Amino acid sequence: xxxxxxxxxxxxxxxxxxxxxxxxxxxxxxxxxxxxxxxxxxxxxxxxxxxxxxxxxxxxxxxxxxxxxxxxxxxxxxxxxxxxxxxxxxxxxxxxxxxxxxxxxxxxxxxxxxxxxxxxxxxxxxxxxxxxxxxxxxxxxxxxxxxxxxxxxxxxxxxxxxxxxxxxxxxxxxxxxxxxxxxxxxxxxxxxxxxxxxxxxxxxxxxxxxxxxxxxxxxxxxxxxxxxxxxxxxxxxxxxxxxxxxxxxxxxxxxxxxxxxxx
Numbered sequence: 001x002x003x004x005x006x007x008x009x010x011x012x013x014x015x016x017x018x019x020x021x022x023x024x025x026x027x028x029x030x031x032x033x034x035x036x037x038x039x040x041x042x043x044x045x046x047x048x049x050x051x052x053x054x055x056x057x058x059x060x061x062x063x064x065x066x067x068x069x070x071x072x073x074x075x076x077x078x079x080x081x082x083x084x085x086x087x088x089x090x091x092x093x094x095x096x097x098x099x100x101x102x103x104x105x106x107x108x109x110x111x112x113x114x115x116x117x118x119x120x121x122x123x124x125x126x127x128x129x130x131x132x133x134x135x136x137x138x139x140x141x142x143x144x145x146x147x148x149x150x151x152x153x154x155x156x157x158x159x160x161x162x163x164x165x166x167x168x169x170x171x172x173x174x175x176x177x178x179x180x181x182x183x184x185x186x187x188x189x190x191x192x193x194x195x196x197x198x199x200x201x202x203x204x205x206x207x208x209x210x211x212x213x214x215x216x217x218x219x220x221x222x223x224x225x226x227x228x229x230x231x232x233x234x235x236x237x238x239x240x241x242x243x244x245x246x247x248x249x250x251x252x253x254x255x256x257x258x259x260x261x262x263x
Contacts, residue, residue, distance in 0.1 A: 006153060006157070006162075007165065007166065007169050009150075009153070009213050010150050010153075010167070010169040010170040010173065011169045011172060011173040012209065013146050013147075013149060013150050013210075013213075014169065014171060014172060014173020014175070015173040015174070015177065016173075016202075016206040016209065016210075017143040017146045017147065017170075017173070018173070018174050018178070019195055020143050020203075020206075021199055021203070022143070023174075024195055024196060024199070025196055027178075027181055027192060028042065028185075030058075030178070031051060031055070031181070031182055031185065033131060034051065034054045034058050034128050034131060034182075035047060035050060035051040035054055035182075037051065042182075042185050043185060043186055043189065044186075045185070045186055048182075048183060051182045051183075052179060052182050053125065054124070054125060054128040055178050055179050055182040057125040057126075057129040057132065058128045058129065058131055058132040058135070058175075058178065059132060059174075059175030059178055059179065060132060061128065061129040061130060061131060061133040061134075061135070061136070062132040062133065062135045062136035062171060062174070062175070063132075063167075063168065063171035063175065064132075064133065064136075065133050065137060066136055066147070066167040066170060066171050067164050067168055067171070070151065070154050070160075070164045070167035070168075071160050071163065071164055088156040088217055089217075090156075091152035091153060091217060092156075092214045092215070092216075092217030092218030093214070093218060094148075094152050094214075095148075095149040095152055095153065095210060095211075095213060095214030095217060096210075096215060096218065097214075098144075098146075098148055098149050098210060098214075099145070099207045099208070099209075099212075099213070099214055100207065100211065101145050101207075102146070102203055102206050102207035102210060103203060103204055103208075107145075145210065147170070149210050150167065150170050151167075153166065153213075153217060154166045154167060156217070
């Protein structure tokens with residue numbers, strides 16, 4: 001199981017989804033729906049903790065849906081355990097295709113957008129959670145290429161629990177910026193505007209990163225990265241026994257971390 005590359009890749013994929021054209025430009029609208037406050041009030045920092053609390057439930061809502069999807073994908077692929085290499089190769093090819101689509105947008109059904117709407121005028125934690133679930137269901141076509149890449153990789157692992165971990169990390173990458181923007185909207189707004197102005201470059205970079213991830217799946221490159229982590233872990237473990245005293249403890253800690261990630 002290529003744990004470290006897959007986990008880090010899932011986290012990055014969540015961040016790329018946050019920067020997608022159907023999420024980033026509408027962040028103020030989402031925050032307004034979640035909190036029940038106007039965008040101007042949010043900009044002034046009113047009800048900051050309330051917004052953070054409800055944003056947390058919003059994130060938990062779409063996390064629940066994404067993790068459920070991972071269990072369905074990962075659990076289903078356990079039946080095909082006899083041909084894991086073939087599954088990984090097919091999934092890698094599909095991920096490359098999705099990465100190319102992010103750049104050139106040639107798959108029609110992945111550009112459709114069916115947003116789930118709900119009345120958030122008297123917003124509360126339960127409504128924020130439900131809105132998060134609607135977000136996951138309604139915006140999946142828009143963030144589909146990136147989300148599908150992680151789902152294909154999760155499915156190829158043949159391990160439902162690992163698949164759930166991958167989608168939880170994806171949700172963290174997507175949800176953490178929501179929480180930070182909700183807390184520091186006045187400071188984050190200029191950064192959001194900069195990304196809006198460079199959305200084309202963001203799409204191209206996102207597509208290239210997804211293509212590279214697909215190539216690593218297709219060529220067993222993720223396994224090579226894990227083996228590299230393992231070798232580095234053993235080298236650090238040796239240094240922790242024979243190295244200079246102030247750095248031996250640090251080397252020992254890093255050795256265990258790299259060995260765990262490589263395993």
